[in-house]
Amino acid sequence: MIPAGGLAPEFTLKREDGSDFTQSDLEGQTTVLVFYPFAFSPVCTDQLNLYEEVLDELKVRGATMYGVSCDATYSQTAFREKLGVTIEQLSDFEPKGETCRAFDAYHSGGFPQRALAIIGPDRVVTWSYQAPSPGDLPGANLIFDALGD
């Protein structure tokens, strides 16, 4: 996972409306990127469900959370809607995993690591975390620790 301290790399992800989400979209806001392995998989389900419960508290701290996976946008939207969560999804489907690789968050199995990155309004990565294995779900407390709670 990309270490804290440097600039976030240049990248392009697809938003759910088909538009691009790039490094420029990081500027001016605090961004929490949640890299997760697979839509509809059990741990990813628990992860998005849990983080949804604290989304308002992220907003209070001026942070916006996005889910990032290599699933196609249609799958991500179906996943989000099935769960009933509002966390916006960003797709790294094609070229597959290119953004995950740029963040050094691509698993050799062909999917994103379970990883988190917080990026400041100046595009500097202020914190990053990679779970010991894709099956481990990072607690939301880690995000709030990193935001200075």
Added chain:
Amino acid sequence: MRELGSAPVPEASGDDHLRGPADAPMVVAYADFECPFCAVLEQRLAKRRLRVLFRHFPVRSSHPRAWAAACAAEAAGRQERFWEMHDLLFADQARLEDPHLWRRAEALGLDLKRFDADRRSEEVRARVRRDFDSGVRAGVVTTPTLFTLGGGRAQRIDPKTLDHLDGER
């Protein structure tokens, strides 16, 4: 602003829900009433000589009725019937809609008007949220999550392995 950074599992406090012998090993269960794994765990805990501290950890998108059920249990608690409502909720997780909650409240002989006002009150919601937030701060990510709590230090344990706690089978 709610505090959600890391913090240890809180010790038992005045309005925590505790049952079991005072001298038995204490476990803290973060659970929700719509979670089937929690229902199984609660049955297993009840068969053992343990002091159980129940804390709410409802996650709405996983279990849409879990918050309402948690508030119903708290409202029953305000009429000194928390554990009875706890048991009734876990006993039939397919029936957690409002009419089912009222039926349970009636069965327990609660003051229904007060029960309904309490379960919708901000005080009760804040009480449930307090439990949830303490779980988030302790790194709880799913239900059920179990901790031993003794000597001022909480330790997470696998709910499948309870045998070593009380020496019984």
